[in-house]
Amino acid sequence: MAQFACRIPDIGGIAIKSHPSTRVEVQAMSDIVERQREIVARHIRGENEHDWAAVYDTFVQDDRAHYDVVPLSAVFKGIEGVRGFYQTIAAALPNLRIEVKSEYDVPGCSIREVVITGTHLGEFAGVKPLGNAIRIEMAAFYTFDSASGKLMAEKIYYDQADI
Secondary structure (H helix, E strand, O other): OOOEEEEEHHHOOEEEEEOHHHHHHHHHHHHHHHHHHHHHHHHHHHHHHOOHHHHHHOEOOOOOOEEEEHHHOEEEEHHHHHHHHHHHHHHHOOOOEEEEEEEEEEOOEEEEEEEEEEEOOOOEOOEOOOOOEEEEEEEEEEEEOOOOOOEEEEEEEEOHHHO
């Protein structure tokens, strides 16, 4: 069986040898991560285009789907809960725009650091709209159903004072 070696300059050029089956595992992990990246890109594109049906379609279509808003200790359970969350967001920020700043991916989880902008025109989290422009830096964690590759959950972290 053939083996390959690679040099890693960051740790003194140590040669690492690997069994061929490791290459297959690495490729499988790479394929999983690439599928995740595609789903998250489609998800965020749908949000930016306000194509809510496309956003909903990135989730599993059952009770396993959920949306967690950590600063509010709120969980929107099931695909209907996810839809309800996005309906609230669409009313609160009708000109919502998401800009991805950083991307991190491992099999089963993708993380995006984003900046959300928009005009606060509807109530959100008990905050009455003032018509002001908002800018929120946020981290979003996406977890995936291994069978379908679709999102099981999105969990967001942000500073509530930014709203």
